[in-house]
Amino acid sequence: MNIAYPYTLEPQSDGGFLVQFVDVEEAFTEGDDEEQASFNAAEVLTGVLAVRLERGEDIPIPSPADGRPVAYPDVGVQAAVLIDFARHGRPLSELARAMGTSWPAAQRLTRPGNPTIKQLERAAAALGKRLVISLE
Known part of the structure; x- marks a missing residue:
């Protein structure tokens, strides 16, 4: 699964761009420009998803x-989100036992x-998945 969240990029009348996630x-x-808006988008997405994870709130699956x-x-949040998605609501105790x-x-x-690569590999195997790493 790809953890790429789409957003809209709206030019503002006074310059710059507004980013809003779908x-x-x-x-x-x-x-101020598309490059800075893109960088800021990744930063705010990381922060918001991290807070949701810490609070135990639902993480939405990204839309196309x-x-x-x-x-x-960031990679730490991506790893936690992927584990959350792969669990499909199963209790953590089940993951720990596996x-x-x-x-x-x-x-x-x-x-x-x-998490280490080894930890992620073990978690993926316990969830019936395999770890695949990619560079975008």
Whole structure:
């Protein structure tokens, strides 16, 4: 699954661009030009998704881009979101048992952070998935 969230980019009458995310209402920002708006979009998306993860709130599945620009959250947030999506509502205790680890260790994988590749591989295998890394 690709964690690319589409956003709209609207030129403003006084200059600059307004960024609003299609799937994450509270995530919006701006930039003086398209490049800065794109950078700021990734930053705000990372922050909003991290807060949702910390609070245990639902994370929306990204809509198709349909020609709109997209932003990616940072890798720590992407990893936590992917684990959250792959769990399909299954309890963390089930993931911990399948990984042969503790509940707190499994919980850390669902929070923004810096999991190791080995941890992500084990979690993916426990969820019946495989880890694939890509550069965009």
